[in-house]
Amino acid sequence: MQKAITPAQSRAHVQAGYDRMAGYVVRADDVAFATTPAQLFEVHGLGYPGSPFSPDAPYLDLLRFESGPQLQYRDVPGYIVPLWWLRHSRVTPGAELVRVFADGSTTLLARYGDVGTAWSVTQLGHRPALASLSRCVGPVAKWHSAYLEADVVDGGHTVVLALANPPLAETGFQQAPSGRWFRRVPREDVSELFELDLTARWNGLSVRVVDQWQDAQRYVVARISHLGDDLDHAEHLRLDRVEAGVYEAVVYAAELTDIQTNQVVPHTWAPGPAAGLRRPTVQAR
Numbered sequence: 001m002q003k004a005i006t007p008a009q010s011r012a013h014v015q016a017g018y019d020r021m022a023g024y025v026v027r028a029d030d031v032a033f034a035t036t037p038a039q040l041f042e043v044h045g046l047g048y049p050g051s052p053f054s055p056d057a058p059y060l061d062l063l064r065f066e067s068g069p070q071l072q073y074r075d076v077p078g079y080i081v082p083l084w085w086l087r088h089s090r091v092t093p094g095a096e097l098v099r100v101f102a103d104g105s106t107t108l109l110a111r112y113g114d115v116g117t118a119w120s121v122t123q124l125g126h127r128p129a130l131a132s133l134s135r136c137v138g139p140v141a142k143w144h145s146a147y148l149e150a151d152v153v154d155g156g157h158t159v160v161l162a163l164a165n166p167p168l169a170e171t172g173f174q175q176a177p178s179g180r181w182f183r184r185v186p187r188e189d190v191s192e193l194f195e196l197d198l199t200a201r202w203n204g205l206s207v208r209v210v211d212q213w214q215d216a217q218r219y220v221v222a223r224i225s226h227l228g229d230d231l232d233h234a235e236h237l238r239l240d241r242v243e244a245g246v247y248e249a250v251v252y253a254a255e256l257t258d259i260q261t262n263q264v265v266p267h268t269w270a271p272g273p274a275a276g277l278r279r280p281t282v283q284a285r
Helices: 007-016 037-044 231-236
Strands: 002-005 018-026 061-062 071-074 083-091 096-101 106-112 119-120 137-141 146-153 158-163 181-186 190-200 205-214 220-226 240-243 246-252 255-266 282-283
Touching: 002 007, 002 018, 002 037, 007 096, 007 106, 007 119, 018 240, 037 061, 083 205, 083 282, 137 158, 146 190, 231 246
Parallel strands: none
Antiparallel strands: 002 061, 018 083, 061 096, 071 083, 096 106, 106 119, 137 146, 137 190, 146 158, 158 181, 190 205, 190 255, 205 220, 220 246, 240 246, 255 282
16 A cells, blocks of 8 residues: 655654554555656645645655555545545554655655564664554554564564563563564464454544553543544544544543444454455454
């Protein structure tokens, strides 16, 4: 898949180590003919009101990545290529941040290894900061009776386990250059593998909870990402508009209603040999 990245998001990836993505995306093969910022501006539909993009820009940044369970097809009239909507998700293993210049040339800015190794910057000569982990977004694995942030690699045969701090007892973890601790284990060593899908309503707006933490007063706060198509409502509630259709905010968790917790389990994460792609299943937890 391919997604146009705003200048602010590009800086967040290569400087702050931001490992999330959301919004409208297309198949890279469908837009392979678009090789300049002006052409990419057209095929990605970047001329929306308030857009930070320009068809005359000297370059445009793209995120190219493998599809994941939070991708949904959207039938949007007026687009010249098929369009998908990506709910707020963690960047998938092997994703690349590419800069396309006006003369049609490209350069690789950064590559995302996995949740353990995070971003590796190729052009700017420094390593980005490390984003915090969240079990609300991205795969979670149960290993040795503990739930850990994870990624599925090697065609579904290997699971990467990640920790923000050095493990207290378990051996076999190593520290990546990013600073995060990780370990690769065979898929059969993991007893559960799923992505948590925590949804709720905030002031009547359908949202996905993508982070939770305690503030200085020890109140639980949550970062929410808009789920539905009620953009007028999201604007009325003054959520931050990240880009076209993507609205987010930080709210008190006590303000959330109709909370639902589900487990998304793509077929390719199941134990045993990887099979053909199928629709993900959603299980109530």
